[in-house]
Amino acid sequence: MTSLASTSDPSAAKVRRGFGRGLVPLSAVTLVAMAAALGMVFFYAPLDADQGFVQKIFYLHVPMALVALVGFIAAGVMGFAHLRSGDRRWDLRSYVAIHISTILAVGVLATGSIWARASWGHWWVWSEPMLVAFLIVFLLYAVYPMLRFSIEDPGRQARSASVFAVAAGAFVPLNFAAVRSAQSLTHPQVFSTTGGGMPGEMFATFLVGLVAMALLFVTLWKLELTAKHAAEQLRAVRRRIEAAADDGDPVGGPVAEPGRPLAGAAS
Amino acid sequence: MLPALPLGQGGAYVAGAFIVFVVLILVYVAIIGAKIARIERELAELSEPVERRPS
Numbered sequence A: 001m002t003s004l005a006s007t008s009d010p011s012a013a014k015v016r017r018g019f020g021r022g023l024v025p026l027s028a029v030t031l032v033a034m035a036a037a038l039g040m041v042f043f044y045a046p047l048d049a050d051q052g053f054v055q056k057i058f059y060l061h062v063p064m065a066l067v068a069l070v071g072f073i074a075a076g077v078m079g080f081a082h083l084r085s086g087d088r089r090w091d092l093r094s095y096v097a098i099h100i101s102t103i104l105a106v107g108v109l110a111t112g113s114i115w116a117r118a119s120w121g122h123w124w125v126w127s128e129p130m131l132v133a134f135l136i137v138f139l140l141y142a143v144y145p146m147l148r149f150s151i152e153d154p155g156r157q158a159r160s161a162s163v164f165a166v167a168a169g170a171f172v173p174l175n176f177a178a179v180r181s182a183q184s185l186t187h188p189q190v191f192s193t194t195g196g197g198m199p200g201e202m203f204a205t206f207l208v209g210l211v212a213m214a215l216l217f218v219t220l221w222k223l224e225l226t227a228k229h230a231a232e233q234l235r236a237v238r239r240r241i242e243a244a245a246d247d248g249d250p251v252g253g254p255v256a257e258p259g260r261p262l263a264g265a266a267s
Numbered sequence B: 001m002l003p004a005l006p007l008g009q010g011g012a013y014v015a016g017a018f019i020v021f022v023v024l025i026l027v028y029v030a031i032i033g034a035k036i037a038r039i040e041r042e043l044a045e046l047s048e049p050v051e052r053r054p055s
Helices: A010-018 A023-043 A053-085 A088-120 A129-142 A144-149 A154-181 A200-247 B011-052
Strands: none
Touching (some): A023 A200, A053 A129, A053 A154, A053 A200, A053 B011, A088 A144, A129 A144, A200 B011
């Protein structure tokens, strides 16, 4: 198992420098992109001829859905990287990606319900395959924390979570390919091989919204990775101090691996 | 240019959707912020005995 806290591990040293690096400028770029997207939604994009002002929800709902789904798939790829390399940093990345995507998925379901109520007169339409497919994906990933934290051994936990991330990540595109092939008449088909029929201003606004949402995902992902890594390093330092105190040395002693107490350390 | 929130044309739904999104992100950031604050407190606890040591 790779220790994130080990001082002799060069990859761990790289992680220590890497997770929080660039977070401040990235946050600033994300804020600018979000402000630009919001401005374009309300002051640049024309009103939809069919739905009118309510269609503005599209610029929030669809980018959020796409970023959440890509996040789930990316988490599967990271899970695969963990299974292949045994490097626990990939498991941490996968876990955080799933966490952020699940939060965005809550937003997708909420904004989708609001849009459905405004457009169709119902908060939820069970006969609409796209809605039900997204709900299935959300419920699938809602299981992930329960699976992950039901396993105590850190190595087994990481492996099981990665297997789940890979299997569920493969299910996401298959699920939506099946839904698209069902050719629903109710849910708007935003993208098609003919371009989706959106005017240029609408498509540009959508693209800026998508970029802003992707930047928000990456910013939150880095923020949570940094926080989790800092907490893990702190636990390792605490164990080191406790072990050193047992040996009579106030601050010395070896560094423990995360999740594994040092031999002789106070339990 | 459009008015910011035409309430008669479903503006309340649009405002609701955007407010849900903002609240969701704010709650998430607040939770992460609380975790970082806890890390900071624990770090201060740990560094206290080190700082008290005579150099």
